[in-house]
Amino acid sequence: MLSFFDSANPWLVGVGLNAILLALVWIAPKKLLTPAGIFHAWVLGVIIWGTLGWQGYLVVAFYFLVGSGVTRIGIAQKEAEGIAEKRSGARGPENVWGSALIAALCALGIGTLSAGFFSLPQSVVASLKSLLVLGYVASFSTKLSDTCASEVGKAYGKRTFLITTLQPVPRGTEGAVSLEGTLAGVVASIAIAFVGWGVGLIDFAGVVWCAIAALIATSLESVIGATLQSQYTWLTNELVNIINTLIGAIAAMLIAFTWASVMA
Numbered sequence: 001m002l003s004f005f006d007s008a009n010p011w012l013v014g015v016g017l018n019a020i021l022l023a024l025v026w027i028a029p030k031k032l033l034t035p036a037g038i039f040h041a042w043v044l045g046v047i048i049w050g051t052l053g054w055q056g057y058l059v060v061a062f063y064f065l066v067g068s069g070v071t072r073i074g075i076a077q078k079e080a081e082g083i084a085e086k087r088s089g090a091r092g093p094e095n096v097w098g099s100a101l102i103a104a105l106c107a108l109g110i111g112t113l114s115a116g117f118f119s120l121p122q123s124v125v126a127s128l129k130s131l132l133v134l135g136y137v138a139s140f141s142t143k144l145s146d147t148c149a150s151e152v153g154k155a156y157g158k159r160t161f162l163i164t165t166l167q168p169v170p171r172g173t174e175g176a177v178s179l180e181g182t183l184a185g186v187v188a189s190i191a192i193a194f195v196g197w198g199v200g201l202i203d204f205a206g207v208v209w210c211a212i213a214a215l216i217a218t219s220l221e222s223v224i225g226a227t228l229q230s231q232y233t234w235l236t237n238e239l240v241n242i243i244n245t246l247i248g249a250i251a252a253m254l255i256a257f258t259w260a261s262v263m264a
Contacts, residue, residue, distance in 0.1 A: 014049030014057075018042045031090045032068045040093040047104050051111035055199035056136065060100065062195045063140045066188070067099075067147045074155030098238030099143045102245040106136040134206050134256055135249035137196035141210040142217045142248025143241065145189035149218060153181025163222040175226025189214035205259070209252045217248035 022038050022045070033041055041064075048056045068091070097104075109132045112118075113125050120128075153160060154171050157178030162169045169176050193210035196202045202210070221244040229235045 010053055011046065011050040014046040017049065018045035021045070032064075033096075034090050034092045037090065037092045037096055040096040041091070044096055044100050044104055048107055051107040051114070052133075052136070052201070055201050056107060058199055059137060059140055059192065059196050059201065060103065062192055063099070063144050066192070067144055070148050070151045070184075070188075073151055077155065094236075094238045098241035099245070100140075101242050102249050103136050103139040106132045106139065106249060110136070131253045131256060133201050134209065135253045137193060137202050137206065138210045138213045138252030139245040139249040141189040141193045141196075141252075142214040142245050144192050145185035145214040146218045146221060146241070146244055148188035149177070149181040149185030151181075152184035153178040156180045162226050163219065164226045174229050175222050175224075177222055185218055186211065186215065206252075206256065209255045209259075210248075212255060213248045213252035216251050217244050220244075220247055 019042065022033075022042050025032055025041075026035075026038055044060070045057065048060050091099075110129050113120075113129050113132075118125075153176070157171050157176075157180050160169055160171050160173065160176040160178045160181075161167060162173065163175050163177050171178075189211050190207065193202070193207040196210070197204060197207050221240060224235075224240055224243065229237075229240060
């Protein structure tokens with residue numbers, strides 16, 4: 001089966017496979033995506049399959065399934081407290097691209113390099129593709145870490161603190177962190193990085209870089225939430241998510257590049 005997917009035109013496979021899978025999401029009793037969200041997820045899925053094949057697709061599928069599941073942890077309690085995700089966690093277009101825009105840009109960069117649009121030495125192309133693949137995995141590692149930290153913290157966090165002052169604050173406060181949420185975020189970032197390693201997108205060192213980058217990015221995201229987000233109406237959760245995943249992707253690539261330079 002995988003040999004067929006590898007040999008067939010990846011863009012056509014992406015179009016057909018995503019249509020089938022998202023049709024199943026459409027008829028599922030639990031609404032994971034809004035109607036508009038389904039279309040945008042289809043576009044994202046086609047981009048990922050077309051550029052990174054089933055390996056890249058498995059990473060985004062893992063993020064979507066785990067992230068959607070975690071959102072529903074303690075949903076009744078969170079809704080009663082007014083801290084649950086809107087639409088009971090069903091993702092719309094803003095959620096799709098808030099979570100995956102940076103990953104999609106990494107994937108398109110990989111596809112552009114693979115198509116040979118730039119006259120670069122093969123060694124340079126290989127290095128750039130390797131960094132972008134790491135950035136792709138790291139962006140999802142960061143976002144899943146953020147999602148799990150937030151949702152587990154809101155559901156099970158016994159003591160939550162504002163990251164900038166360490167003063168106790170109610171669960172669900174922007175910029176709040178908890179031990180339970182932080183540990184869940186670390187585990188989540190490592191888990192999805194291991195998926196990327198398992199399918200051959202990154203090496204074992206990349207798992208470590210993704211975990212470190214995710215911790216850096218989610219910590220900075222909490223600082224943004226505690227300091228800037230309430231001051232600027234244009235700084236929405238979706239935009240903060242884009243910034244968060246961008247930081248995670250860049251941090252992982254910078255760590256990997258620095259490590260390779262030191263070890264060379």
